Amino acid sequence: MNYPAAPRRSAVANAIYGLFNPIPFGFFVAALIFDIIYAKTGVILWAKSAAWLISIGLVFAIIPRLVNLAQVWITSRRISTHADHVDFWLNFVAIVAAILNAFVHSRDAYAIMPAGVWLSVVTVLLIAIGHVIIAVRYSTVREYVHG
Numbered sequence: 001m002n003y004p005a006a007p008r009r010s011a012v013a014n015a016i017y018g019l020f021n022p023i024p025f026g027f028f029v030a031a032l033i034f035d036i037i038y039a040k041t042g043v044i045l046w047a048k049s050a051a052w053l054i055s056i057g058l059v060f061a062i063i064p065r066l067v068n069l070a071q072v073w074i075t076s077r078r079i080s081t082h083a084d085h086v087d088f089w090l091n092f093v094a095i096v097a098a099i100l101n102a103f104v105h106s107r108d109a110y111a112i113m114p115a116g117v118w119l120s121v122v123t124v125l126l127i128a129i130g131h132v133i134i135a136v137r138y139s140t141v142r143e144y145v146h147g
Contacts (some may be wrong), residue, residue: 010071010075011074013067013070013071013138015071016063016067017064017067017068017071020060020063020064021064021068021090023057023060024057024058024059024060024061024064024127025057025124025127025128027053027056027057028057028098028123028127029052029093029121029124029125030050030052030053031050031051031054031057031101031108031120032050032117032120032121032124034046034047034049034050034060034110035050035116036117037119038047038050038112038113038116039114039117041142043111044109046101047105047109047112047116049051050116050120051102051105051106052104054098054101054102054105054120055102057098058095058099058102061095061098065091065092065095068087068088068091071084071117072085073082073088074087074109079125081137083133083134083136083137084134084137086133087122087131087133087134090127090129090130090133091126091127091130091147092127093126094122094123094127094130095123097119097122097123097126098107098119098123100119101116101120101123103116103120104116104133108112111117
């Protein structure tokens with residue numbers, strides 16, 4: 001008996017997504033750490049460094065989000081799960097928060113506090129929740145397939 005092949009996602013797109021997806025999260029976590037240090041010390045170096053980290057994180061967030069957009073909403077609609085959709089929207093809202101955070105960090109000196117810290121926390125939490133949701137989905141899929 002022949003079974004139809006299950007629809008799959010592009011291996012190249014998965015490789016690009018897997019390569020670039022963790023990079024923005026690292027930049028945003030570093031920016032959060034720098035924001036906390038700046039809130040405690042008041043040394044402007046930490047605020048300017050956090051602004052650069054947020055900007056670079058936003059640049060690196062473009063590629064995996066475009067791949068995710070194509071996989072979840074355009075090419076692989078039939079095989080994308082609810083977890084994929086939730087992860088997409090969490091990352092989208094996190095990027096919007098990071099854009100707002102970049103604008104907040106363009107202010108002078110201590111004017112970025114406390115909004116800079118809170119927006120950094122929101123950005124990191126949203127992306128972390130998205131990673132947890134996807135990790136849980138993949139662990140349950142593997143158990144189902146192998147179990």
